[in-house]
């Protein structure tokens with residue numbers, strides 16, 4: 001059989017035997033690459049395969065390898081590795097631990113992926129989380145396996161660049177949609193046939209659990225910011241201070257009706273999802289106007305590795321978004337706080353993969369709207385709202 005025929009036969013085998021994984025299996029894109037020891041994946045649903053090393057594999061073994069790659073992707077093993085700051089020296093132990101988590105869920109009689117670890121080899125019972133296998137399991141000797149950056153997030157030399165368009169690979173938003181689809185297919189399969197493996201069931205349930213709505217959380221943080229500023233103004237300066245009334249040169253703080261100054265810094269670096277950015281922006285627009293702040297009074301700064309100049313527009317959808325380079329929000333935040341009048345409330349919309357200023361800006365409350373799956377930690381002085389839900393097609397705008 002030609003390599004592409006073996007791949008389609010194996011994919012059909014996998015989708016027939018694990019039907020709830022079908023939408024993930026059919027999103028995989030295969031890349032022939034002889035630098036891979038046999039098979040490896042990246043975080044964008046691309047699977048690199050050595051035709052030579054895999055030419056003698058049975059259809060079910062190749063099918064299981066696909067199930068396995070899909071498992072790493074769906075369960076976010078790469079971002080889980082980032083969470084514990086996995087070092088390259090621990091990489092093979094990490095892969096073994098994640099593999100054991102996945103292999104617990106293989107159906108009886110299916111072959112194990114090539115050289116892949118089982119919970120027995122790590123001297124632990126089955127159905128544990130990968131992290132439990134990693135921190136508590138014994139280390140395998142003699143065999144090891146690198147499943148690719150799909151399993152641990154560390155780039156491999158065969159990895160293609162991250163996708164610019166959907167034909168290059170699966171983007172972050174598409175991945176989110178695929179995950180939700182698989183999770184709901186898995187729960188439906190469980191209801192109808194009752195045969196979903198335990199780890200898979202646990203994953204699907206946790207993914208589909210109702211989550212705190214980020215809109216209300218963001219609304220609460222912005223309202224709190226606005227009213228605290230307005231409130232503080234009323235409280236300290238609301239009553240005219242008659243003691244100074246006879247000093248002609250002193251300008252009294254007549255600020256009782258002051259509207260808070262709001263600035264927005266938008267991370268327009270290449271890693272940002274345009275749709276999620278747009279959705280977050282139109283939400284901010286709406287929330288500010290219910291707080292009595294018109295969007296046209298808000299200064300907006302684009303920022304990738306450099307900050308753009310301030311824009312004022314009538315609505316979020318009129319913004320010109322320019323960027324596409326690396327990320328350094330220190331530039332954007334400093335441009336925003338140095339512009340006069342300096343902002344009382346600074347809203348930063350980003351995926352969070354950036355450096356932050358070491359100290360909080362003076363007299364400015366900072367709220368970070370973190371879009372995308374699994375954003376990294378932020379400094380303590382930043383209030384964070386995580387926007388991680390999948391898209392519904394809203395939030396388009398003009399890009400140039």
Ligand SMILES: [Zn+2]
Pocket residue numbers: 068072095098099116147151
């Ligand atoms: Zn693996």
